[in-house]
Each structure stands twice: as C-alpha cells, then as structure tokens.
Amino acid sequence: MNMCKWVAENLEKYEHGGLSDAVRNAVEKHLGACEGCRHLHERMTRIRQTLVKLERVRQAA
Ligand SMILES: [Zn+2]
Secondary structure, three states: OOHHHHHHHHHHHHHHOOOOHHHHHHHHHHHHHOHHHHHHHHHHHHHHHHHHHHHHHHHHO
C-alpha cells in the first residue's frame, strides 16, 4: 500500500475530525515520519485558514 497516497486521501477527513482513533493515529504517525506529507498537510491548513479569512471578509462587507 502506498502510505503517502493513503494519507493524502484521508487528510481532509483528518482535518474535520472524521476519522476513527486508529486511522487518525496512523495519519499522525505518517505525518511525523514523512516530510512530503507534512508539507502537504501544512499547505492544506494554510489554504483553509485563508478561505476562512476570506469568508469572514465577505460576510463583513
Ligand atoms: Zn508520506
């Protein structure tokens, strides 16, 4: 099994807390060990924060 692909497929659910403890632990373990997936996760987090900010600006206007 390609762990990086598996993690990428589960990152979104991981962010939303939609994973079981066992799966979340496996994702976290891989993020700790794999620089590529850690960067992917950081990018996703940053993009989501930007979207949240934009949505706030839009609602305030
Ligand atoms: Zn990886």
